[in-house]
Amino acid sequence: MARRRSAAFAIAAAAVLWSGCGGLMQPDELARSIGTLESSAAEGALLARDVARDRTKATFARAHARELGEAVDHEAEKLQDASADGEVGVRKSAAVDLAGRISETLGKIQTAPGSEEEGRSAQRALTRLGDRAGRLAEGL
Amino acid sequence: MKTVLRIALGVIAAIGGFVDIGDLVFNAQAGAAIGYPALWAVPVGVLGIMVFAEMSGRIVAVAQKPNFVLVKERYGARLSTFTLAASLLLTVLTLGAELGGLGFVLNYFFDVSVSFFILVAVLGAAAAIYFLPFGGLERVFGYMGLALFVYFAASIKLDPDWGEIGRGFVPEAHGAAVYWYFVVGLIAAALMPYEIYFYSSGAVEEGWDERDMKINRSNAFLGFGIGGVLSVSILVASTQVLKPAGITPDNVGSVAMVAEVPYGELGLIVALVGILFAVGGATIDTAFSAAYNLAQHQGWKWGKRFRLLDEPRFTLSLAGFLLAGFAIAQTGVDPIELTEYAVIFSIPVLPLTYLPILLVGRDRQVMGRYVNGPLSRVLGWGYFGLICVLAVAAPVLFVSTNGGS
Numbered sequence: 001m002a003r004r005r006s007a008a009f010a011i012a013a014a015a016v017l018w019s020g021c022g023g024l025m026q027p028d029e030l031a032r033s034i035g036t037l038e039s040s041a042a043e044g045a046l047l048a049r050d051v052a053r054d055r056t057k058a059t060f061a062r063a064h065a066r067e068l069g070e071a072v073d074h075e076a077e078k079l080q081d082a083s084a085d086g087e088v089g090v091r092k093s094a095a096v097d098l099a100g101r102i103s104e105t106l107g108k109i110q111t112a113p114g115s116e117e118e119g120r121s122a123q124r125a126l127t128r129l130g131d132r133a134g135r136l137a138e139g140l
Numbered sequence: 141m142k143t144v145l146r147i148a149l150g151v152i153a154a155i156g157g158f159v160d161i162g163d164l165v166f167n168a169q170a171g172a173a174i175g176y177p178a179l180w181a182v183p184v185g186v187l188g189i190m191v192f193a194e195m196s197g198r199i200v201a202v203a204q205k206p207n208f209v210l211v212k213e214r215y216g217a218r219l220s221t222f223t224l225a226a227s228l229l230l231t232v233l234t235l236g237a238e239l240g241g242l243g244f245v246l247n248y249f250f251d252v253s254v255s256f257f258i259l260v261a262v263l264g265a266a267a268a269i270y271f272l273p274f275g276g277l278e279r280v281f282g283y284m285g286l287a288l289f290v291y292f293a294a295s296i297k298l299d300p301d302w303g304e305i306g307r308g309f310v311p312e313a314h315g316a317a318v319y320w321y322f323v324v325g326l327i328a329a330a331l332m333p334y335e336i337y338f339y340s341s342g343a344v345e346e347g348w349d350e351r352d353m354k355i356n357r358s359n360a361f362l363g364f365g366i367g368g369v370l371s372v373s374i375l376v377a378s379t380q381v382l383k384p385a386g387i388t389p390d391n392v393g394s395v396a397m398v399a400e401v402p403y404g405e406l407g408l409i410v411a412l413v414g415i416l417f418a419v420g421g422a423t424i425d426t427a428f429s430a431a432y433n434l435a436q437h438q439g440w441k442w443g444k445r446f447r448l449l450d451e452p453r454f455t456l457s458l459a460g461f462l463l464a465g466f467a468i469a470q471t472g473v474d475p476i477e478l479t480e481y482a483v484i485f486s487i488p489v490l491p492l493t494y495l496p497i498l499l500v501g502r503d504r505q506v507m508g509r510y511v512n513g514p515l516s517r518v519l520g521w522g523y524f525g526l527i528c529v530l531a532v533a534a535p536v537l538f539v540s541t542n543g544g545s
Contacts, residue, residue, distance in 0.1 A: 060249075
């Protein structure tokens, strides 16, 4: 009885592992990932706007930009590791590229959280990148 | 005059203890993802905690029995041990999330490292527990937590659509699982088990008796009520700032930014101070709550009203839970994700937490003339039914919505 229960448990665990790992990335998974990028870009743009207007605290801007950048990098790693083909594969590659640009721009806020000039430039760039992320996720 | 002062202080303490990292996160996320239509879930949760807090405070005033003593008496050895294990696990997870949140908030002020500030936070909490009297703990964190009213001001300054807000308080039928995920999360965040354990044990600490019924009622209704106003304010302000921008708040900084948009740096700093003390208060509440539960289950002498060194087992367990929370926070686990897990998976434990209160509250032999009245009975059992439904729905919604995403 105990052996049968152990075997059933092993089969169930294997099924869970099999269903959770590997396989091709699905459109809804990619849409979620791109959504994270879009959200981070939008939040970065809001933060950059306050940097540009000197309406935030430099330590906060630096630490928060770092957090957003790390979230974007993490998402890029997940995207890079995922397998995808066809249209999803093309968009996945574009999303990895986009993530790199968003992270790089957030890095500028992190480096110069007191620079209004950098803030303005980062705000423009992040708004543009966020819009691109939105377009990339369309129809997924 | 003395009674009025005690009521005022208790109310402030209840506000400070109500808004923790779970409330901050779930309210901001619900505002960003759903917006005003999720508003009605806040008063539903707040009324629930009011009903059970009032009942448990009344039980303490009459019978001097805090909640986990009731659990032990009513459940027997096996079920009470299971309830203890589940509540300790969730409370320590919550404690880890609160400490992690404190690490992030302190780092926003000084930008050294989150890990370093988690250490500072745990040392600060330990020092406050050791040096401040019980009432002092509640007042310091309660008063400073009032800085969260910046969200109330922000939600008005951002010029919301009042008609939409009004309609948000009317529940609506909705097909989207994400909507229900946030509704369930908002109700659960208000009913976290540690709050009721801390409230009833705190009443014992303060030596409540039958003369304190007014203080109990005002603490429960006014204190949690004003805490509910803060929750609504965070949700409304997040709806105005985060939702139109398409931002999903995934960290404490996103919640703080909601106050920065209307008020600039000053708003940001006031919000961070409010979050720091509200979450700091919740850190102390959760640590005490875990130690209270263990001590009450084991029949040890417990409480801050005694010298901590005179009750080594309680003191050691308090220190041990703080260390366990610190260890969890130091693993680098995201406190926001940890909070979401703690809130959602606390729901299946809620019936075990709240049932003994209902059973004792209706027991005329124990409660005498303070037995539950018709309104308490109807609301209590109504909420118990709701909690049982949520206990089944929460894990299902969590999985089906991928944690609300």
